[in-house]
Amino acid sequence: MQKKTIKPNRLEKQLEKQHRKREWEPHGSGLDVLISTILSQNTSDNNSSRAFKSLKRDFPTWKKAAHARKSSIARSIKAGGLATIKAAYIKSALKKVKADFGSHSLSKIKPKPIEESLDYLTSFDGVGEKTAACVLLFAFGKKVMPVDTHVHRVTHRLGLIEKTPNRQKSFQFWFGQNNIVDYYNLHLNMVRHGRLICRAQNPKCSECILRDRCAYYKERMNDD
Numbered sequence: 001m002q003k004k005t006i007k008p009n010r011l012e013k014q015l016e017k018q019h020r021k022r023e024w025e026p027h028g029s030g031l032d033v034l035i036s037t038i039l040s041q042n043t044s045d046n047n048s049s050r051a052f053k054s055l056k057r058d059f060p061t062w063k064k065a066a067h068a069r070k071s072s073i074a075r076s077i078k079a080g081g082l083a084t085i086k087a088a089y090i091k092s093a094l095k096k097v098k099a100d101f102g103s104h105s106l107s108k109i110k111p112k113p114i115e116e117s118l119d120y121l122t123s124f125d126g127v128g129e130k131t132a133a134c135v136l137l138f139a140f141g142k143k144v145m146p147v148d149t150h151v152h153r154v155t156h157r158l159g160l161i162e163k164t165p166n167r168q169k170s171f172q173f174w175f176g177q178n179n180i181v182d183y184y185n186l187h188l189n190m191v192r193h194g195r196l197i198c199r200a201q202n203p204k205c206s207e208c209i210l211r212d213r214c215a216y217y218k219e220r221m222n223d224d
């Protein structure tokens, strides 16, 4: 018998009730989001935000950063950790964008199909599906789901995919779900849900609006 799981559009509405409606607004240019997301890898939001602010203060334009030494960029972003590696990714991204588009701007990918933009962005050093999806969602408002640890956990606990350490399975599940009204709203509320309610340890199922459609919750109840 097929397991009853929640439909993505219903999930969107339910999470909106539990949390709130999130209205999309651009988080910066495509290149701003790309670089801030590279800086956010393997560190806290607070550290990556400090690193990004420092980078923008030291290099007010991406052209200036492109002409800087990697070591100067690494010094500027040291608050975000892994500074040498991230400086190399940033230099390489700036060089590639200039070579491909003639300026330090990713705006030309905005009208392109999502698959094509994902393929393009994941060809950058240090850029995986999640970072590429962040650029498309946060800078351009595209219908795509960045899958972080929270989105992945909520996705498999609800029974939308089997449990697996492979986040790509979640990404594939969320890709092209055409009944989702607003990926931005859903994404931010899934992250919030994962942080506050559906926590990795001790999820607060008794406070969760999704429990009547949650595979993990049903399994736990049957165990008792």
Ligand code: SF4
Pocket (backbone or CB within 6 Å): 154, 157, 158, 197, 198, 199, 203, 204, 205, 206, 208, 209, 210, 211, 214, 215, 216, 217
């Ligand atoms: S019922 Fe529990 S496991 Fe299921 S989504 Fe809610 S908090 Fe997570």
